[in-house]
Amino acid sequence: MMDPPPAIGALKLALLGLLCQQPRSGYDLMKVFSDTAMGGFSSSPGAIYPALKWLEKNGYTRGKVQNRTQLRPKQVYKLTAAGVESLKQQLRRPVTRDDVMRHADIVLLRFVFAGDVLGRDEAVRILEEFAGEIESYLPDLKAQLSELPPSAGPYGAQALQHGIDGYRADARWARKTAKGLKQQATKRKTKRLSGVTH
Amino acid sequence: MMDPPPAIGALKLALLGLLCQQPRSGYDLMKVFSDTAMGGFSSSPGAIYPALKWLEKNGYTRGKVQNRTQLRPKQVYKLTAAGVESLKQQLRRPVTRDDVMRHADIVLLRFVFAGDVLGRDEAVRILEEFAGEIESYLPDLKAQLSELPPSAGPYGAQALQHGIDGYRADARWARKTAKGLKQQATKRKTKRLSGVTH
DNA sequence: AGCGTCATGTAATGTGTTACATGATTCG
DNA sequence: CGAATCATGTAACACATTACATGACGCT
Numbered sequence: 001m002m003d004p005p006p007a008i009g010a011l012k013l014a015l016l017g018l019l020c021q022q023p024r025s026g027y028d029l030m031k032v033f034s035d036t037a038m039g040g041f042s043s044s045p046g047a048i049y050p051a052l053k054w055l056e057k058n059g060y061t062r063g064k065v066q067n068r069t070q071l072r073p074k075q076v077y078k079l080t081a082a083g084v085e086s087l088k089q090q091l092r093r094p095v096t097r098d099d100v101m102r103h104a105d106i107v108l109l110r111f112v113f114a115g116d117v118l119g120r121d122e123a124v125r126i127l128e129e130f131a132g133e134i135e136s137y138l139p140d141l142k143a144q145l146s147e148l149p150p151s152a153g154p155y156g157a158q159a160l161q162h163g164i165d166g167y168r169a170d171a172r173w174a175r176k177t178a179k180g181l182k183q184q185a186t187k188r189k190t191k192r193l194s195g196v197t198h
Numbered sequence: 199m200m201d202p203p204p205a206i207g208a209l210k211l212a213l214l215g216l217l218c219q220q221p222r223s224g225y226d227l228m229k230v231f232s233d234t235a236m237g238g239f240s241s242s243p244g245a246i247y248p249a250l251k252w253l254e255k256n257g258y259t260r261g262k263v264q265n266r267t268q269l270r271p272k273q274v275y276k277l278t279a280a281g282v283e284s285l286k287q288q289l290r291r292p293v294t295r296d297d298v299m300r301h302a303d304i305v306l307l308r309f310v311f312a313g314d315v316l317g318r319d320e321a322v323r324i325l326e327e328f329a330g331e332i333e334s335y336l337p338d339l340k341a342q343l344s345e346l347p348p349s350a351g352p353y354g355a356q357a358l359q360h361g362i363d364g365y366r367a368d369a370r371w372a373r374k375t376a377k378g379l380k381q382q383a384t385k386r387k388t389k390r391l392s393g394v395t396h
Numbered sequence: 397a398g399c400g401t402c403a404t405g406t407a408a409t410g411t412g413t414t415a416c417a418t419g420a421t422t423c424g
Numbered sequence: 425c426g427a428a429t430c431a432t433g434t435a436a437c438a439c440a441t442t443a444c445a446t447g448a449c450g451c452t
Binding site: 223243248 | 403406
């Protein structure tokens with residue numbers, strides 16, 4: 001019965017998740033961040049190498065040298081059991097309003113990793129908490145919009161309206177995707193119960 | 199003929215913009231960040247007070263003490279001419295792909311301030327550059343989606359698709375809003391030319 | 397009497413960015 | 425032969441977060 005583990009940084013979470021998919025070197029990880037849609041992360045060696053060292057120091061990863069007669073040996077990192085456990089605990093953390101307001105991209109990342117590592121139910125839980133937080137935040141935003149003094153000019157109102165629309169779309173997407181995942185589950189169960197599988 | 203001024207941080211830009219709207223104290227600014235949709239910024243005194251001091255030290259603001267017999271005097275900061283100039287130069291910076299990928303919220307902020315401080319044309323320019331960068335980035339994202347190996351499972355693809363949809367909505371909004379602002383301009387000009395005004 | 401708000405700030409810590417350094421290999 | 429890529433890392437700096445400190449004023 002230990003209390004919830006302290007949050008690790010977003011970069012460390014991303015590294016844990018990527019290393020859980022497959023072992024990689026620091027350079028490989030840099031390329032993931034510079035070449036793919038995960039470009040929200042820094043991709044700079046000054047961020048990644050220290051973070052990798054921290055993960056290793058804390059026992060979450062172990063690096064194996066692939067020394068192909070190179071002078072600069074290539075470290076390929078793998079998650080340890082403790083690393084997988086830590087990743088899971090991080091993914092199980094609830095989605096807060098702060099996450100929604102300031103780290104929506106990281107919530108998406110957590111959704112992906114949770115789906116892969118913890119299974120469909122946890123991915124659905126993240127989507128539903130995400131949608132719920134947005135839905136409870138939206139009235140605040142609408143109130144702010146209606147309370148804008150006309151003297152403020154149209155630009156702030158346009159930007160705010162755009163923000164509201166974006167959140168609405170996020171919530172709709174999350175609800176729809178969660179529903180789709182749940183239906184898949186129901187179908188499979190039905191199939192299994194009616195003895196079709198195998 | 200001086201080269202483009204170095205970028206200042208996002209928080210300093212936000213402070214310049216808010217102080218350009220009206221003079222405020224550090225505490226007032228903290229409340230803006232904690233109470234409004236600008237909550238993407240930290241709202242912590244450890245971030246705001248040092249930033250305010252930096253702005254004053256660099257001549258962008260001047261603080262006036264409103265000492266209502268308080269022990270803790272209230273500093274109300276106003277932009278100087280140099281501060282307004284700096285804000286304008288920051289707002290005139292082009293919108294880059296990096297801005298789109300990692301600082302979309304700040305682009306929106308720049309749009310609002312540019313509309314207020316530099317006028318409609320600069321606001322339109324920001325929107326169009328924003329849309330343009332997104333539109334040139336979208337094919338990359340679609341290629342990534344189609345190149346995802348089936349072994350990756352559905353979660354990553356769902357999240358990526360959501361990202362693509364979000365960007366598409368952003369670009370559509372930016373184009374539509376820019377068009378609306380330009381039509382306003384044309385209408386006013388027509389009105390003026392046909393001698394209706396005054 | 398105690399709590400919340402107004403109002404300022406500092407210190408410790410953590411995290412990210414930029415720029416630099418090293419040196420092999422591969423491609424044109 | 426030079427440029428790009430592979431592959432690691434460090435140092436200086438900028439920036440943010442958390443927690444703490446101070447102290448008046450008004451409310452219950």
